[in-house]
Amino acid sequence: MTHKSFWKELKKPIIGLAPMDGYSDSAFRRICKEINPEIVTVTEFTSADGLSFGAERLRKKLSFHPSEQPVFAQIFGKNTETFITATKLCEDMGFSGIDINMGCPSKRVVKSEHGVALRKKPDLAFKLIESVAQNTSLPVSVKTRLGLKNADDLTDFAIGAQNAGANMLCVHARTYAEPYNVPAQHNYLYDLKHHIDIPLIINGGITSYQDGMEKCQNCDGFYIGQASFGNPWTFSPHDAPKTIQEKLPIILKHSQYLIEDKGELVGTREIRKHLLQYVKGFYGAKQFRSQLVHVKCYQDIVKVFDDIIEHESSLKSASLSAISA
Ligand SMILES: Cc1cc2nc3c(=O)[nH]c(=O)nc-3n(C[C@H](O)[C@H](O)[C@H](O)COP(=O)(O)O)c2cc1C
Numbered sequence: 611m612t613h614k615s616f617w618k619e620l621k622k623p624i625i626g627l628a629p630m631d632g633y634s635d636s637a638f639r640r641i642c643k644e645i646n647p648e649i650v651t652v653t654e655f656t657s658a659d660g661l662s663f664g665a666e667r668l669r670k671k672l673s674f675h676p677s678e679q680p681v682f683a684q685i686f687g688k689n690t691e692t693f694i695t696a697t698k699l700c701e702d703m704g705f706s707g708i709d710i711n712m713g714c715p716s717k718r719v720v721k722s723e724h725g726v727a728l729r730k731k732p733d734l735a736f737k738l739i740e741s742v743a744q745n746t747s748l749p750v751s752v753k754t755r756l757g758l759k760n761a762d763d764l765t766d767f768a769i770g771a772q773n774a775g776a777n778m779l780c781v782h783a784r785t786y787a788e789p790y791n792v793p794a795q796h797n798y799l800y801d802l803k804h805h806i807d808i809p810l811i812i813n814g815g816i817t818s819y820q821d822g823m824e825k826c827q828n829c830d831g832f833y834i835g836q837a838s839f840g841n842p843w844t845f846s847p848h849d850a851p852k853t854i855q856e857k858l859p860i861i862l863k864h865s866q867y868l869i870e871d872k873g874e875l876v877g878t879r880e881i882r883k884h885l886l887q888y889v890k891g892f893y894g895a896k897q898f899r900s901q902l903v904h905v906k907c908y909q910d911i912v913k914v915f916d917d918i919i920e921h922e923s924s925l926k927s928a929s930l931s932a933i934s935a
Pocket residue numbers: 628629630631632633653654655684711713714753782790813814815816833834835836837
């Protein structure tokens with residue numbers, strides 16, 4: 611059972627898989643943890659309203675494997691009552707803590723005044739944090755962005771969140787106005803760290819374990835998001851495997867976990883985007899892409915990868931004979 615001081619006591623730097631809807635599900639979290647068992651992971655964002663109204667689909671979406679611990683449930687919303695009900699539910703499910711989403715820029719979420727829209731209403735944001743913090747013995751964290759258009763109110767927001775009972779803050783170093791591919795501005799976070807006592811995790815544009823170690827500076831840790839797509843080895847201090855053959859055991863395990871969790875039909879459909887990411891950068895991948903987006907069962911995946919590996923070794927022998935010629 612975790613307690614409020616969990617984040618303070620956790621070994622630094624804290625390394626984590628950023629919450630990502632459509633990606634950081636149980637199967638992918640398990641895979642990343644197998645690469646580096648010390649990382650923390652967060653679920654995909656889940657509606658507090660939906661959970662409190664008993665949506666079975668959302669409860670299922672939140673389910674996790676015991677090997678994932680410590681794992682944190684991320685919830686979003688704007689209603690204190692539904693936040694409290696959702697928090698209790700996550701507590702009963704055995705989560706190690708609650709993460710409140712105050713950074714999501716998706717149109718649907720912002721239109722409902724959830725996610726990053728709460729930065730326009732800091733008093734409501736603090737009330738939500740306080741309600742959650744006072745109604746659970748679990749640690750409560752908040753994930754947000756620099757701000758809406760700039761970072762002018764970041765320090766005030768962070769101090770307010772801390773005073774409301776947040777035990778950790780993770781800041782994605784881009785504003786709401788900025789897309790995911792512009793450079794992140796971590797300088798604001800190095801400065802923010804001087805103004806708060808709770809741990810501060812940096813996020814945005816971190817490409818690897820080593821990159822995170824360098825960029826973390828005076829902060830308490832880093833979350834990696836998009837750089838983990840098709841590359842869970844990004845969490846390892848060691849070099850990633852170079853060939854598809856070396857990567858295959860993890861690729862197949864990831865596929866198996868997803869199929870176990872979601873069934874063969876949905877699991878196979880959802881693994882396709884990951885498979886494309888796993889072969890990204892592989893010289894011969896182009897001709898296999900259309901096969902990867904059409905896999906319908908586990909055996910299809912095994913078959914396509916057999917072919918890819920055969921192609922990979924024929925490319926290797928061709929280049930070896932070119933060198934020796
Ligand atoms: C496909 C996708 C889905 C995301 N879903 C969530 C989410 O559910 N909750 C959240 O707090 N952030 C979400 N994010 C934002 C990431 O957690 C992270 O802050 C962002 O990608 C920046 O980190 P990166 O540059 O390392 O990817 C998502 C990002 C992406 C690309």
